[in-house]
Amino acid sequence: MQQRTFAIALAGAMAFSLPAFANDEVKKLSEDPNNWAQQNGDYAHTRFSKLDQINVSNVKDLKVAWTFSTGVLRGHEGSPIVIGDTIYIHTPFPNTVYALNLADENKIIWSYEPKQDPSVIGVMCCDTVNRGVAYGDGKIFLYQADTTLVALDSKTGKEVWKVTNGDPKRGETGTSAPVVAKDKVIVGISGGEYGVQGHLTAYSLKDGSRVWKAYSVGPDDQILFDPEKTTSLGKPVGKDSSVKTWTSDQWKIGGGTTWGWYSFDPKRNLIYYGTGNPSTWNPAQRAGPDGKPIDQKWSLAIIARDVDTGVAKWAYQLTPFDEWDYDAVNESILVDDVEIKGKTHDVLVRLDRNGFGYTIDRETGIPLVAEKFDPAVNWATEVDLDPKSATYGRPKVDPKYSTFLNGPDVNTRGIVPAALGTKDQQPAAYSPLTKLFYVPTNHVAMDYEPFKVTYAPGQPYVGSTVSMFPPEGSDHLGNFIAWDHVNGKIVWSKKEQFSVWSGALVTAGGVVFYGTLEGYFKALDLKDGSELFRFKTPSGIIGNAFTYTHKDKQYVGVYSGVGGWAGIGLAAGLDNPTEGLGAVGGYASLKQYTTLGGSLTVFSLP
Template structure:
């Protein structure tokens, strides 16, 4: 039996009721489980070819428009790229603007946004719309009037930190994250009280257990996840020609405490490395009400030069499950120990049930797709999404440790070539969807490889601290992207379509076995969820990096998506960069985008109906 996450009834929880009403889209990914799935069925396989453009709304803002609007009642709430304007549109009156909110942000903040001026959306709860501005301000707005109710500073931009995530509302809290791994920011996840914006808890990705919120019951079913070191050095480890051999579960030393400190060493940073440890939390967060656990991933370790931070660099690159009331970590599994390639681990975690098990699946930048028992973190599946993934040959399910291929290790002043995937990952932030009808995941993919040369880079507060030069190019299948259906229990692709460019739009799945997503060359597509056959497409005004949604208004189903090219794939184009290494390698890899897009991309909401 495959199914959606079951939700217990919270009589006072308005958001839970809204998420169960498929006429609305009240959560960034439709529901707590991050499925991107709707039971609406008016638009189906026999009539989808008749979809027509119903209306559009130009946001008046350029650059990457990631995320999705919210639909609550008769109002659609739309966000923009920097300066993160918010519009409330009246669906009863030709999308007339009910109210608008225009943040006053320092334009200098834009320089901190490594991968374009993006915002990933809004949150709704307690009669409020929540906006996480790029400058770190979390703002609560009255959903009816747009008046500011409260605001709070989440990060310090003077250190190079910024914020790009959508706030997620869980129970009586607003959950929000932190960006800045490329500035040596020590990132965290924060929970604020929904009523007044007071900080309830904060969990760091690196550092002492007391600050990572790790207690005595952490990883109790899988204590080997808390091992001091997962590898033995080969030929010197952290130097040119060196590599790392995975230890077996029997060879691991566990459980250890204070791993967020002990697994960091650092010549080119200040202090001990973990103080500038990265571990950004700018993705999507899921929640299981029955377990009261929040799930999310942490990003890359600070500085992309791995030689200057020997050790596994915990707890960067980690899937965490935390008690939402206290923030205490229930379990944590590090996917890419001692990351050598910028394989940010913060992609969404999707919750689902199958064969009597409570599961969580995650499609990581490192090219592996994982399925866990979400109650305790036991790793059940870890398989390559595409055969071209080469930095590791496999992942040992018993130990959880990747078996790295030494040919693709990266070292200071050495130009490692042919690494697959690139730092963009086989999938970046563009969220996958899950259909309980087919039991499959629908995953937008990057098909990009790279050269990677770490260089010396001293840490300076508030300044970029990348320490690596990249070039990117199409993978061995000769295209830049793809789109697939994935079996999360078997760990294999069911069908796969090539795309000319990375599929950077988040996915919508519906009960009529339709899947919608957008592409960088301006197409918005509908596929047959069972076969992958293309059933409909429409070309919008700019490449799509937004996430498809559906809602119903006055008995009519609509499907929509934000367009406005950008994100990492489009940032170089938006800024007119042309050197292959510009945009952290995106300029060279995606130079053909200018044949399909005006730059910078203009933001718009595109809505379709029968």
């Protein structure tokens, strides 16, 4: 693509932009700890609350304050949001939304159930999950499974506007939570296992008109990369940075979906997010014309974009030429004034699916720290952080665990982490009190056998058989850890029988909360990980802990409702060990501890 073409595309994108203004309403609501106004607490995704009424000395006394049944028997990810006297609850498909009045015995103020074609369930790879609603401009934003983004009047639940963001007939679906940034609501797309071309899209809060759309892979005018100004590892990416790393036009079905979380830095006017796997899972089908690995940019990358235009400031590919399905969609947590090797940085911390914990300068996109946050990780030995090296920024792959070098139709055994990563989308939390990250993790290995697959729109485009199990010498599938992002070290680690698929919450009371797949809601001491509280909820927990106050009393809550990728066997009634993209066999014993059922459980002190 020529510079002139990019300039025309950029001018077009800006022509449709609305006047930018700071969304002070969302910012102010999020800064008030009495609310839980965003899915991850704030724009920086710290999942930290200043509330301290519940603390290390009294958390053991928590009792169930109230519950709410959602009436849906699939996996419940995300959390409610709380604004003033109203709590907004969402469900998996059919994506019903409830508004409850906290001031009137939690009565239902309104409910909204979208009308969707149930055939969309058949193209949702890893359960019918939805990661939550967003608030802004007096509206609740719901992103439906069928990719409809709908704006609802927050007081009445009436539709204000709705738009379609994708096509389920091509395998495109909606599972992620929208993010409101300034005068826009931003959503991604799911469907990496169906050969879609991933994208992030911004819509006007006012009327739903599209402001910009940025693909993850493809020509510069589609991915909104400026060859001279967009950088990677401190250098301009150059012309055709994506398409030249794909064979022919494979990028058109190249994946790079955006189904995770999106952070926003108002100071820099940048939104940060990650992209998913390249399609297919069989790396041999994505090799270069000479039969050698080729990066497939910008799949498996962190991208920083201007929120007004969508144009990328920088990009950093975490796992070039993916051979293991290590989607880079996990949350990017933003922390200011971090001193590393004598220099102060505003950083982005990513506990990535590939098993490495990255600390990145968020102005430049340059990695400062990259270390394993599970010692069992073996697919790569380290990430090269020497700027003078020819492999700068890249992981050093161990040939023993290369599914490409071992070849298609060969079963590469004992790879760590498994395809669901050392951490999937379940968000970590950061405490400014301890300056540590609290991370729910998967401690899972896999066998991975690629095979040839043919693309057909709306049909699975995977090309690999996967089996999952504990790493060699281990008897458990999860850990909950405290992570030092400056030195790249685990401070403490607590074993869990199954993967911790629940998002963490840390509070000024010195407590971290999370849930387990068996259904336990737990509280640990931030300092040493000692368990302070546990309660068995009605079903396994894959939702994210949250907190709020009402009438000067602090509450903490979580969804239960087993499912998601780890719980897909239970959620979808699967029993073949390799089904659910390999998860069914790995979590077969989960059915001995829990069963289906969607509910919200909220706790308080007596």
